Amino acid sequence: MFFKSKKVLGLDIGTSSIKIAELDVSRRGATLQSFGFAPTPPNAVAAGEISDITSVGIAVQGLISEIQTKRKNISTGMWGTAVIVKKITIPKMDRKLIQDQIRFEAEQYIPFDINNISLAHHVLNTSATDDTIDLLLIAAQNELVFQYTAVVESTGMKCSVLDVSGFALANCFEANYGRFARDVVGILNFGASITNFVVIYNGDVVFCRDIPVGGQSYTNEIHKSLSISAQEAEALKLSAVSRRGEVPAEVHSIISSTNEMVTEEVRNSLDFLSATTNGLTLTRCFYTGGSSATTGLIENVSRVTGIPFEPFNPFAKIKANPKKFSRDYLNQISHFAAIATGLGIRESGDSQ
Template identity: 30%
Template sequence: MLFRRASELIGLDIGSSSIKVVQLKEIEGNYTLTRFGMVSLAPEMIVDGTIMDSVRCVEILHNLIKDQSITSKDAVISLSGHSVIVKKVVLPQMTEDELAESIRWEAEQYIPFDINDVNMDFQILNTFADAEGKSQMNVLLAAVKKDKMTEYTSLVIEAGLKPVIVDIDAFALENMYCINYDVREDETIALINVGASLTNINILQGGTFAFTRDVSIGGNKYTETIQKDLGLSYDDAEKAKKGENVEGVDSFTLDPVIENVSNEIVSEITRSFGYFKTASGNEKIDKIMLGGGASKTKNFGNYLQERLETPVEMLNPFRKVQIPPEFDSAYINNAASMAAVVVGLGTRRLSDK
């Protein structure tokens, strides 16, 4: 269920600061946008990935689907955070059926939860011979805590939809990247999505999953710190974070506050890169592709590029997606930084594996 890449489903990204919905029409690998909408959530409605006000969230989601004139009921959602575990593991070569029979036993050593409390899926990436000539295989293992999955699928069901696929943010980002950018076999790319409460760090080698880590820090940290340090209201702190003019606030007082938070986020990204390099032996990340609503925070992209000495490019999830003229191009362009996960979900099809 977790890996089925997934006719025309609803991509649904339920985040801490907004709910986003997309539908994409696919013809021979080319995608056209047919529906896209998003609505902001009050900061107390979903906190650190936990749904605090399900009644209001259901109402907002129901209205969003209605406003977008979406008739399909089949939805693709994704999860992230500490309730999600993704590991690339090496196992003795076996058939997919054999692995399906033994996966729970194999996974116990990699999953830090009671194995009975998670839903699991796997994907065999490739096979190889080890130094002793024994046949091995790289397997991508994903596990999600059952209570977290139920929390989000219940919300979707209460809004009148059917969650037919539950994905993981990291895989949605990978799908989005692969439909919009040319994949080079010799290139290592970091996809970084800085959301409201979470930063997804996903590393691809030759377009294939290599590493992922979710860090519990994002755009909300800017807002909270600006509020506290400068004595601003939530709304004014949000405006200041986005570079809008706020009475009594100048760059002399604001910039150091923003830089301190940026430093925290970049330090976590640096730490994640270190974990990847230690595990893989790969010393070089060729490029960072940056997305997420908080990626537009003042000077963040430049700061990230300088600290990691790695080229940074802003992700455009609509780069190769056909946008019909009835869509407001300015709205789509402004929303692009926040749409990476939902576009990836919109590429999924029930027939995929």
């Protein structure tokens, strides 16, 4: 989004895990050559902000060594409350002049100090009228930009692409499913602390939001309701989801009630989508993310919203080197590989 280069590694820094993907990209498509993941150091990442750059950098360096890459450039994605993506409409003008106008427009829409943000924009294919242009305005606080670039540079690599995680999700989707001419397509990536929500229409990302719910929401509710440690709560949650051990009936009840809370947050975001995009509503929705496996979650969201949900396979068309990856392994990582993969296929000259 802010810097571009070819031959990159895709780096997804999440609250609970860090993922890295190396892909070869050609006109015939993309092929996954290496993939690695490791736990995020405890309390090092929260709400998208990296509070412990040193420990996260060490973890990333370990993954780089593990996959034994020769590449020196990294593509990573920011997320959280310090990143804002907003669709706006401005008077029609020469596209060369938009860059000069965009800072003035941002002051009206972005609730950050204009002097402390990095800005980018993307011109959408559709416009409200013949006299206007629709843009996607992207703003990130400079402190967040520093945090992500500092992590990369601490490993001796160069941060050549600094993107938004939601856009990486959309890039991975397009690489695997192509462009849908008529459908308004949503993608929900249920992560540990947030859920990335992206909407694609006419080949463009028209909505991108990080919903503040995820797997930790379930852990926190179990922790509070049963008055047990966070570690014990996480273990009970995982046992309930995997069905590999007996857990108290109350845990299932807490998971069910938390599903309702998560569903309500998703529904609120759907309402916000409609309010900010002239009434757009989803015709289909894809889901991914480690927390999407939570018992009853997808069924509940689909039932309440009335939207059909489909699993998002990041390897539907993106191939994987058969000498390095088995089908079973790809199935294991498919729930949390989409953003790293979407970042890994970035190269100079693309539109997002």
